[in-house]
Amino acid sequence: MADGQFVIIDGNELSFEEGETLLQVAARADIEIPTLCYDERLSPAGACRMCLVEVEGSRLMQPACSFKATGGMVVRTQTPKVERNRRFLLSLHMADTEQDRERAEDANPSRIFDLADVHGTAGCFPKVEQKRSGRPQDVNKFIEFRPERCINCSLCTRYCEQIEAVSAITLAGRGAETTISTADAKSLTDTTCELCGGCVAVCPTGAMTEKPALAYGKPEKELEKIRTTCNFCGVGCQLDLNVDREANRIVKATSPPPGTTVNDGSLCVKGRFANDFVHHEERLTSPLIRQEDGSFREASWDEALDRVVSGLQGIADRHGEDALAFISSSRCTGEENYLFQKLSRAAFRTHNVHQCAAT
Amino acid sequence: MLPKNARREEVLDRLEEQGGLKPGVVQRVHQETGVPEADIYGVATFYHLLAEPDVEVRVCQGLTCKVLGSEALMRDVQSTGTSACYASCLGRCDQAPALWRAHHQEPPLHTGLTESHSGLAIDLENHKKYKLKALQKLLAQGPDWVLGQLETSELTGRGGAGFPAHIKWRAIRGQAETERYIVLNADEGEPGTFKDREVMLRRPDLVLEGLAIAAKCLEAADIYLYIRGEFQGPKQAMRDALTRLQETGLLDGLNWHFVDGHGAYICGEETALLEALEGKRGMPRMKPPYPVEKGFRGKPTLIQNVETIACLPAILRQGGEWFRDLGKTEAGTKLYCLSGHVRRPGVYEVPMGSTMAELLDQAGGVDGNLKAFSPGGASSGFLPASEVDIPMDFKSLRDAGSMLGSAGVVVLNDTVDMVEASLMQAVFFEDESCGQCAPCRIGTQVIRQTLERYLESKDVAVLAHLNEVMWGMGEASICGLGQAAYWPLQSAMKYFPQEFGLEADSAND
Numbered sequence: 001m002a003d004g005q006f007v008i009i010d011g012n013e014l015s016f017e018e019g020e021t022l023l024q025v026a027a028r029a030d031i032e033i034p035t036l037c038y039d040e041r042l043s044p045a046g047a048c049r050m051c052l053v054e055v056e057g058s059r060l061m062q063p064a065c066s067f068k069a070t071g072g073m074v075v076r077t078q079t080p081k082v083e084r085n086r087r088f089l090l091s092l093h094m095a096d097t098e099q100d101r102e103r104a105e106d107a108n109p110s111r112i113f114d115l116a117d118v119h120g121t122a123g124c125f126p127k128v129e130q131k132r133s134g135r136p137q138d139v140n141k142f143i144e145f146r147p148e149r150c151i152n153c154s155l156c157t158r159y160c161e162q163i164e165a166v167s168a169i170t171l172a173g174r175g176a177e178t179t180i181s182t183a184d185a186k187s188l189t190d191t192t193c194e195l196c197g198g199c200v201a202v203c204p205t206g207a208m209t210e211k212p213a214l215a216y217g218k219p220e221k222e223l224e225k226i227r228t229t230c231n232f233c234g235v236g237c238q239l240d241l242n243v244d245r246e247a248n249r250i251v252k253a254t255s256p257p258p259g260t261t262v263n264d265g266s267l268c269v270k271g272r273f274a275n276d277f278v279h280h281e282e283r284l285t286s287p288l289i290r291q292e293d294g295s296f297r298e299a300s301w302d303e304a305l306d307r308v309v310s311g312l313q314g315i316a317d318r319h320g321e322d323a324l325a326f327i328s329s330s331r332c333t334g335e336e337n338y339l340f341q342k343l344s345r346a347a348f349r350t351h352n353v354h355q356c357a358a359t
Numbered sequence: 360m361l362p363k364n365a366r367r368e369e370v371l372d373r374l375e376e377q378g379g380l381k382p383g384v385v386q387r388v389h390q391e392t393g394v395p396e397a398d399i400y401g402v403a404t405f406y407h408l409l410a411e412p413d414v415e416v417r418v419c420q421g422l423t424c425k426v427l428g429s430e431a432l433m434r435d436v437q438s439t440g441t442s443a444c445y446a447s448c449l450g451r452c453d454q455a456p457a458l459w460r461a462h463h464q465e466p467p468l469h470t471g472l473t474e475s476h477s478g479l480a481i482d483l484e485n486h487k488k489y490k491l492k493a494l495q496k497l498l499a500q501g502p503d504w505v506l507g508q509l510e511t512s513e514l515t516g517r518g519g520a521g522f523p524a525h526i527k528w529r530a531i532r533g534q535a536e537t538e539r540y541i542v543l544n545a546d547e548g549e550p551g552t553f554k555d556r557e558v559m560l561r562r563p564d565l566v567l568e569g570l571a572i573a574a575k576c577l578e579a580a581d582i583y584l585y586i587r588g589e590f591q592g593p594k595q596a597m598r599d600a601l602t603r604l605q606e607t608g609l610l611d612g613l614n615w616h617f618v619d620g621h622g623a624y625i626c627g628e629e630t631a632l633l634e635a636l637e638g639k640r641g642m643p644r645m646k647p648p649y650p651v652e653k654g655f656r657g658k659p660t661l662i663q664n665v666e667t668i669a670c671l672p673a674i675l676r677q678g679g680e681w682f683r684d685l686g687k688t689e690a691g692t693k694l695y696c697l698s699g700h701v702r703r704p705g706v707y708e709v710p711m712g713s714t715m716a717e718l719l720d721q722a723g724g725v726d727g728n729l730k731a732f733s734p735g736g737a738s739s740g741f742l743p744a745s746e747v748d749i750p751m752d753f754k755s756l757r758d759a760g761s762m763l764g765s766a767g768v769v770v771l772n773d774t775v776d777m778v779e780a781s782l783m784q785a786v787f788f789e790d791e792s793c794g795q796c797a798p799c800r801i802g803t804q805v806i807r808q809t810l811e812r813y814l815e816s817k818d819v820a821v822l823a824h825l826n827e828v829m830w831g832m833g834e835a836s837i838c839g840l841g842q843a844a845y846w847p848l849q850s851a852m853k854y855f856p857q858e859f860g861l862e863a864d865s866a867n868d
C-alpha cells in the first residue's frame with residue numbers, strides 16, 4: 001500500500017493500492033455501489049453506467065468500476081445526482097427490456113428489479129421499440145438467447161473470452177441493433193462454444209438462459225437451491241441444484257456466486273446441464289446381475305457386492321493377484337480414489353491400479 | 360484473450376479486401392489472422408460499409424440533404440432498380456441532396472470557396488507550387504521553438520472540441536515512452552461538415568507537411584492517416600501529394616500508413632478511431648487514460664483533425680503571433696462549412712469569430728427567410744434567427760448553450776418544421792450511436808421514437824419523461840455523442856416551444 005495514499009469516499013478516509021478502482025476501494029469499506037455490467041473476474045466495460053459516482057473536480061460523474069483511485073481524490077456515492085442517475089437508468093433499462101417484474105423473472109432473476117427495490121425508478125418510461133435480433137434457428141439444446149431482455153452489458157462475451165478463453169460469442173451490430181451473436185449467427189454447437197453456460201450465469205437479466213429450465217416453466221426464484229458437489233469429475237466444483245419441491249424435481253443446476261467456492265462461479269457443460277439423467281425413466285435404481293442367458297435381474301446391494309467379491313477373489317485364486325487391475329472412474333473424487341487404491345493394494349495386494357482421467 | 364500471434368490490426372483491411380460481410384469471409388479472415396471468428400463477425404457488423412456490401416447507392420439523409428430533397432432522390436434511384444439505402448451525412452452537404460456509389464470514380468465537386476489572399480492560414484484556392492518551408496524551418500530551429508510558436512498561436516483543435524493543440528504536444532513530449540504515434544483524424548462525419556474533404560483535395564501538401572512537423576517534433580516515426588471510407592478522391596489527392604513531397608527527401612525516416620474508415624461516424628471520436636486502427640469495433644474508450652498517454656497500441660499518440668494540422672505550416676512560416684492575430688475573438692482563420700438554405704454552399708475561410716451574419720454573406724445570403732441554424736454540426740443543436748450576430752467561435756457558442764464543434768453550419772429557412780428537423784438529427788444519432796453505453800444507446804431511441812409519436816399525434820403528453828432522459832444522456836453517456844445527442848431536441852424545444860405544443864418557457868427547466 002502506497003504510503004499516505006488516501007481517497008475520501010463519503011467522508012471516509014480510505015487507503016488504496018496503486019491501480020485500484022473506486023469500486024474496489026469502496027467495497028473494502030463496505031460502501032455499496034450498484035452495478036449491472038461489473039464482475040470482479042472480468043475487465044470492466046463501463047457500459048451500464050449504474051456505478052457512476054461524483055468525483056470532486058470532475059464535471060461529469062465517473063464510473064466507479066473502472067475509474068482509478070488517486071491520492072486525495074474526494075468521492076461521493078450517495079448524492080441526489082448519483083441517485084437520480086440510478087433511477088433514470090433503471091427506468092431506461094426497463095423500458096428497453098421488460099417493465100413487468102413477473103414477466104421479467106419468468107425464468108432467471110433480474111438484477112434490474114433487485115436494484116430498483118433499493119434505489120427506486122424514475123417512473124415508467126415509454127416502451128422502447130425492440131431492434132435486437134436473436135438466433136431462433138440456433139439448434140443447441142442448452143442455451144437460449146432472448147434479445148428482447150438483453151441490456152448489452154457484455155458480461156457474457158467477456159466471460160466467454162476472458163474466463164472460458166473460447167470467444168464463441170460477441171457483441172454484434174451497432175447502436176440500437178447491438179446484440180449478442182456468434183460468428184455469422186450460427187448455432188452455438190457450430191462454433192467454438194463449449195456449452196459451459198457461464199454466459200448464462202453472468203447474465204443479469206435472464207436474456208441468456210437455460211433452455212431446459214425455460215421449457216420447464218418455473219421461475220428460478222420459486223425453486224429451492226441445494227448446494228452439492230458435482231460428481232462428474234474429481235475437481236469438486238460446488239453447484240446448486242435448483243429443485244422444484246412440489247414436483248420433487250431438479251430443474252437445473254446453477255453455479256454459486258464467484259468468490260464463494262473453489263470453482264469461482266464457473267461450471268462445465270456436464271455440471272451445469274447434464275442432470276436430466278436424475279429423473280430419466282431408464283435410470284438404474286438398483287444393481288442388476290447378469291444371468292446365464294445374458295439377461296439382467298434386479299438384486300440387492302448386498303447380493304451384488306458379494307458377487308463382485310467372489311468373482312474377483314476367484315480370479316486372484318486361480319491366476320494370482322496381478323491378474324487383477326483396478327481402474328477408477330474419472331468421476332471419482334480424490335477421497336474415493338484413495339479408498340480405491342487401498343482396496344487394490346490392501347485387499348487384493350496388487351499395484352495394478354489406475355485412474356481413467358490420469359492418462 | 361487474443362490467441363498469441365493473432366493479427367487483429369489486419370482484420371478491417373482484410374474484410375474490406377474480401378468485399379465485406381459475405382458468406383465465408385469471416386472464416387477466411389479468421390484463418391488469415393488467427394482472430395476468433397466471433398470477434399471478426401462482431402467487427403464486421405459494426406461498420407456499415409462492411410456489413411451491407413451489396414448496397415450500390417447510399418442516399419444521404421443528413422439534415423441538409425433531407426431538407427433539400429433526399430426522399431425524392433431516393434425514389435429516383437430506386438425507380439432504376441438500383442439497390443439503395445439511406446446513409447448518415449455523406450460529407451457532401453454542398454451537393455445536397457447527395458448520394459454516394461461505392462467503387463465509383465467521381466467527378467470533382469464544385470463548391471463555394473473564399474478567394475485566395477495573404478491573410479488566410481489555409482487558403483484553399485492557393486495553387487502555388489509547394490516547398491515544405493515550414494518543415495525546413497523546424498529542422499533549423501528545433502522542436503522547442505515549434506512548441507513556442509504553437510503556444511503563441513493559440514491554435515485550438517478544429518475537430519470539434521477546441522482543445523489547445525500545444526497542451527497535447529507538450530504532454531506527449533513529456534512521456535517517458537519513446538514509441539509514439541501521430542494520427543490524422545480525417546474521418547469527417549459530423550452532419551453539415553465537409554471542410555476536411557476540401558483541405559485534403561486542395562491542400563494535401565499542407566496536411567502532409569503539418570503531419571511531418573508533428574512527427575519530427577514529437578519524435579514519432581509512424582503516421583496514420585485515418586480517412587473516411589467515402590473519401591476516396593481526397594485520399595488519392597493525399598497519396599499523390601505524398602509521392603511528390605517524398606521526392607524532396609525531407610520526409611525521409613517517416614512511415615505513412617493510409618487507413619480507410621468503413622462507415623461509422625463514431626470513429627471520428629478519437630478513442631473509437633484508435634479502436635478501429637487496432638481492428639476492433641469502434642467503441643470509444645473510457646478516459647482517462649487519454650491518448651497522449653496511452654493511445655494507439657497503448658502508446659502516446661497525437662490525434663489531430665485535418666484542419667488543425669493544416670494550420671501548422673502557416674504558423675511556422677509566418678509565426679504564432681501572425682496566426683493568432685488573424686482571428687477576431689479567438690485565434691486564426693477558420694473554415695466554416697455552409698449548407699442548407701444558402702445561395703452558395705461551400706467552405707469559407709474567415710477570421711475566427713466572424714458572426715453568423717457575415718458567414719451568410721460569404722455564402723451568398725439565405726435562400727428564403729432565415730428561421731434557425733445549426734452552428735457546428737448536429738451535436739451543436741439549433742439557434743434561432745435572432746442569434747445571427749453571434750460570433751462563431753468556441754467560447755461565444757458555448758456560452759449560448761451551443762458549440763462551434765466542427766463548424767458545419769446548416770441554415771434553415773422558415774419552410775422547415777423544427778420538430779421534423781429535430782427528428783432528422785435524432786435519426787442520425789440513433790443510427791450512429793456505437794451502442795456501448797445504455798444512456799446513449801437507449802436514449803437516442805427514446806428521442807427518435809418520441810418525436811415520431813409526437814409528429815403523428817401532436818399530443819404533448821407523449822413528451823413526458825423526455826427531460827429526464829435528456830438529463831441522463833448528458834450526465835451519464837461515455838462519450839460526446841451521447842452527451843450531445845439530445846441538444847437538437849432540447850434547443851428546438853427551447854427556441855421553438857410552440858412547435859412542440861409547449862408554453863414559451865416550460866421547456867427551459
Ligand SMILES: Cc1cc2nc3c(=O)[nH]c(=O)nc-3n(C[C@H](O)[C@H](O)[C@H](O)COP(=O)(O)O)c2cc1C
Binds near residue numbers: 520548662663665838
Ligand atoms: C462523436 C464524436 C465524433 C467526432 N468526430 C470527429 C471527426 O469526424 N473528425 C475530427 O477531427 N474530430 C472528431 N471528433 C473529435 C475528436 O474526438 C478529437 O477531439 C479530435 O480529433 C482531436 O483533434 P483536434 O484537437 O485537432 O480537433 C469527434 C468527437 C466526438 C465525440
Ligand code: SF4
Binds near residue numbers: 164
Ligand atoms: S456456453 Fe460457455 S463457451 Fe459457450 S458461449 Fe457461453 S460462455 Fe462461451
Ligand code: SF4
Binds near residue numbers: 180199207
Ligand atoms: S445476454 Fe445477458 S450478459 Fe449478455 S449482454 Fe445481454 S444482458 Fe448482458
Ligand code: SF4
Binds near residue numbers: 642794797799
Ligand atoms: S455515448 Fe453513445 S457513442 Fe459514445 S460510447 Fe456511449 S453509446 Fe457509444
Ligand code: FES
Binds near residue numbers: 037038045046050063
Ligand atoms: S458497473 Fe460500472 S458502468 Fe456498469
